[in-house]
Each structure stands twice: as C-alpha cells, then as structure tokens.
Amino acid sequence: MIMMMVSIATGIGLQQKIRQKVSAFNGHIIISGYNDNNSDVSTTPVSKKQNFYPKFTSVDGIAHIQAVASKAGIIRTETAFEGIIFKGVGADYDTANLKEYLVAGRLPNFKNTLNEEVLISQYLANRLGLKNNDKFVTYFMKENGEGYNLRNFKIVGVYNSGFQEFDATYVIGDIRHVQRINKWKPDQVGAFEVFVNDFTQIEQKGQEVYQETSSTLDSQTIVEKYYYIFEWLKLFDVNILVILIVMIAVSTINMVVALLVLILERTQMIGILKSLGANNWSVRKIFLYNAAYLIGRGLLWGNGIGLTLLLLQKYFGIIKLNPESYYVNEAPVDINLFYLVLLNIGTIVVCLVVLLIPSYIITKITPSKSIRFE
Numbered sequence: 001m002i003m004m005m006v007s008i009a010t011g012i013g014l015q016q017k018i019r020q021k022v023s024a025f026n027g028h029i030i031i032s033g034y035n036d037n038n039s040d041v042s043t044t045p046v047s048k049k050q051n052f053y054p055k056f057t058s059v060d061g062i063a064h065i066q067a068v069a070s071k072a073g074i075i076r077t078e079t080a081f082e083g084i085i086f087k088g089v090g091a092d093y094d095t096a097n098l099k100e101y102l103v104a105g106r107l108p109n110f111k112n113t114l115n116e117e118v119l120i121s122q123y124l125a126n127r128l129g130l131k132n133n134d135k136f137v138t139y140f141m142k143e144n145g146e147g148y149n150l151r152n153f154k155i156v157g158v159y160n161s162g163f164q165e166f167d168a169t170y171v172i173g174d175i176r177h178v179q180r181i182n183k184w185k186p187d188q189v190g191a192f193e194v195f196v197n198d199f200t201q202i203e204q205k206g207q208e209v210y211q212e213t214s215s216t217l218d219s220q221t222i223v224e225k226y227y228y229i230f231e232w233l234k235l236f237d238v239n240i241l242v243i244l245i246v247m248i249a250v251s252t253i254n255m256v257v258a259l260l261v262l263i264l265e266r267t268q269m270i271g272i273l274k275s276l277g278a279n280n281w282s283v284r285k286i287f288l289y290n291a292a293y294l295i296g297r298g299l300l301w302g303n304g305i306g307l308t309l310l311l312l313q314k315y316f317g318i319i320k321l322n323p324e325s326y327y328v329n330e331a332p333v334d335i336n337l338f339y340l341v342l343l344n345i346g347t348i349v350v351c352l353v354v355l356l357i358p359s360y361i362i363t364k365i366t367p368s369k370s371i372r373f374e
Contacts, residue, residue: 001251001302002309004343007243009310011236013334018233018327019199021163022222024097025087025170027066027193028202029209030220037218038225040085040169042069042178042190049187052212054092059208061197066092069178069190073140073151075171077128084124086138088175094195098159098172105132105157114176118153121167122160132158138171140181149181162329194219229327248347251298252354259291259358267365275367284359291355292348299344310335 030037031052033044048067056062069088074081091111098107098119108117120130130136132155140149153173161167179186196205206221213219223230263270266287273283310333313319317330 001247001299001344001347002306004244004247004347005303005306005340006309007240008339008343009333009335010313010331011240012336012339013332014326014328015233015236016334017332018163018229021161021166021327022226022229023195023199024101024161025163025166026222026225028196028199028222029194029206030191030222030225031194031209031213031217032191032220033216034218036191037220040070041072042182044190045182045184045188046191046217047187048189050192050214050217052209053192056194056209056212058212059205061201061205062194062209063197064094064195066090066094066193067175067189067191068093068193069175069182069184071140071178071181073138075124075128075136075138077130077136080128082124082128084138084171085169086118086140086178087170087172088178088190089172090175090189101159101161103158103160105155108156108173110174114174116152116154117156118171118173119157119159120155120171122158123164123167124171125155125158130155132156143182151177151181160329162323163327164323165327244343248350251347252351255291255295255351255355256358258294259287259355260361262287262290263358263361270362270365271367274365280363284356284362287359287362288352288355292352295348295351299347303340303344307335 031046032042033046035044036042052058053065053067056065067090071086071088072083073086074083089110093110095107095110102119103122108119109115116135125131128136135152135154138151138153140151141147142149153171159167175189176186178184178190179188194209196202202221202223206219206224210219270283273286274280313331314333314335319331321328321331323329
C-alpha cells in the first residue's frame with residue numbers, strides 16, 4: 001500500500017509540476033505568426049488589434065490571454081557573458097505564474113512608465129556573478145544584422161523554477177524594450193499566450209482557438225511545442241500502472257497463502273460446523289471476513305505510514321532530484337484523496353475476489369474426514 005500511494009502521489013505530482021512550469025513561461029496555447037511558430041524569438045510583429053484580444057470570449061474555458069514579445073541577446077559582465085532570451089511582457093501579464101518561483105526581491109513593474117527593471121533566474125545570476133539590485137548590460141542584434149543595440153537593466157527579482165531549460169534562458173522585462181529595439185509600433189507584439197481553465201481539454205481548446213484566429217496567424221499548444229517533454233511524462237502513467245499491478249499481485253498472493261494456512265489450521269472446525277448444519281457459503285464467509293479484517297489492518301498501517309512519508313516530502317522536500325534530468329529540484333507530491341480512496345477500495349475488492357478461489361477448498365472438505373484430521 002505504501003509503494004502504491006507513493007508511486008501515484010509522486011508520479012501525478014511530477015506531471016502536474018512540470019506542466020505548471022512549462023505553462024508559466026509559455027501559456028497553454030501560443031498564437032503567433034507562421035514564421036515564429038517554432039521559435040522562442042519574435043521576428044514577425046503581430047497586431048494587438050485582434051477579435052480575441054484582450055478577452056477571448058469566442059471560446060469557452062479560456063482563463064486569460066496576454067501579449068508578449070521575445071528578443072535574443074547577450075548579457076556581458078566584467079567576468080562572464082551568457083546568451084539569453086529577453087521576454088517582454090506588459091500590463092496584461094499574469095504575474096501569479098511567477099510568484100511561486102520568486103526567491104529574492106520582487107516582480108518588475110510592467111504597468112507604469114518604461115523602466116529598466118527585470119527578473120532574472122538564479123541560475124543565470126550565479127553564472128554571471130550577479131545578485132539582486134545589480135545592474136548589467138545586454139546586447140541585442142539589430143534586425144538587419146548590422147551592429148547591435150545596447151540596453152542597461154537592473155535586477156529587482158530573482159526566480160528559480162528548477163526547470164533548467166527555462167532558467168538558463170529567460171530574462172523577463174518590459175515588452176516596450178523589445179518593441180523599441182525592433183522598431184515596432186506600440187500595438188505590435190510577438191505572440192499571444194492563452195491560458196485555459198482545464199488542462200485536460202488543451203487539445204480541444206487548441207483546435208477551437210485555431211479556428212477563431214485569422215488566416216495569417218498560427219496557434220500551437222505547449223503539448224505540441226514541447227512534445228518530447230509531454231511524451232516523457234506519459235511514461236509515468238505506464239510506470240504507475242506497472243507498480244500497481246505488481247503490488248496488487250504480491251498482496252493477493254500473500255493473502256491467498258494466508259487464507260490457505262487458516263483453512264488448513266481450522267479443518268476440524270470446518271468439519272464440526274458442517275456437521276452442525278452450516279452450509280459451504282456460510283463457512284466460506286467466516287474465512288473471508290477474517291481475510292477482510294487482515295486486509296483492513298494492512299491498509300490502515302499502509303495508509304498511515306504512506307501519508308506520513310508523503311506529507312514529510314511535500315512540506316520538507318527531503319528527497320532531492322537533479323533538475324537537469326527531472327526538471328524539478330525535489331520530488332513533488334500530489335495527495336489526491338479521491339485517488340487514495342479509489343486505491344483502497346480497489347485493493348480490497350481485488351483481494352476479496354481473488355480470495356474466493358482458495359476459499360472454494362472449503363466445499364471439498366467433508367465432516368467425516370475433517371473431524372478426524374490432525
């Protein structure tokens with residue numbers, strides 16, 4: 001029971017955490033020009049004057065939409081330099097997606113006048129020798145490839161998502177910097193990020209969003225953009241299923257053996273009960289009730305120990321993971337009571353159904369022989 005609970009809680013927890021991190025930096029559905037649908041950098045401007053912006057009312061289940069624009073650049077300090085993607089966001093940006101990962105400082109102010117405030121990852125800050133409130137210089141190539149644009153930025157916040165693919169890349173600042181560097185108009189952006197209420201419907205909503213956009217725009221879900229990540233996550237469903245099958249098989253075999261031992265130890269009792277008029281089913285129920293009692297005790301201890309381990313991991317993060325391999329710093333846990341109740345009920349039902357087979361031996365025991373049994 002402990003193994004099954006841990007496998008479900010950690011497997012689902014890892015899927016949800018990684019999905020949450022990918023969507024925090026990309027949204028659930030990305031709407032952009034066809035030239036930028038497979039790129040992290042905005043090269044073709046898109047007008048903000050769209051029927052679906054700033055409210056996507058034509059499709060049900062859309063929680064939020066925001067305009068963004070990205071520009072590749074190089075941060076250079078006295079001791080190091082790093083290639084980055086400057087992600088420009090505006091007043092419509094949902095900052096709640098990043099607050100969870102903030103480890104120092106605050107989020108930049110995107111709603112007032114244009115400023116130099118940016119949010120940088122702890123990974124980049126460490127590699128560049130920067131800290132909160134430091135200033136740095138960033139070089140952006142011009143659109144024609146001749147020369148570069150220089151911008152000074154000030155770090156007002158440091159984030160750590162644990163998703164190294166993003167932490168090693170993104171610096172988040174004001175979208176107006178990208179618009180000025182690219183010489184775009186104030187109503188031109190790089191893409192729109194759409195968030196849905198129910199992630200399980202992302203494929204359906206992605207198709208509906210595509211139908212509602214103009215022929216000059218393309219839409220792509222994060223499942224399509226980061227196909228390799230979500231295919232890898234699907235393997236956890238297989239792993240969980242294999243663990244459940246193996247653990248239930250082991251538990252049923254143990255219970256079958258235990259029930260057979262109980263029957264053999266109580267052979268004389270079975271004969272006496274039958275001689276007193278008890279039918280086969282009533283005798284079988286005695287042993288099945290006893291088996292159910294043993295299963296219940298095992299489930300009680302298993303649930304208690306399992307929940308204790310899961311709560312310790314959830315609130316203290318005892319087990320750490322390599323973010324380069326698992327995209328998270330520690331093993332995430334999702335304690336879903338519905339799944340736990342379903343797991344307990346399923347275990348009880350499967351075990352009792354399987355125990356009907358060895359209990360059939362009782363029907364073959366005759367009173368005359370069993371009473372003399374030693």
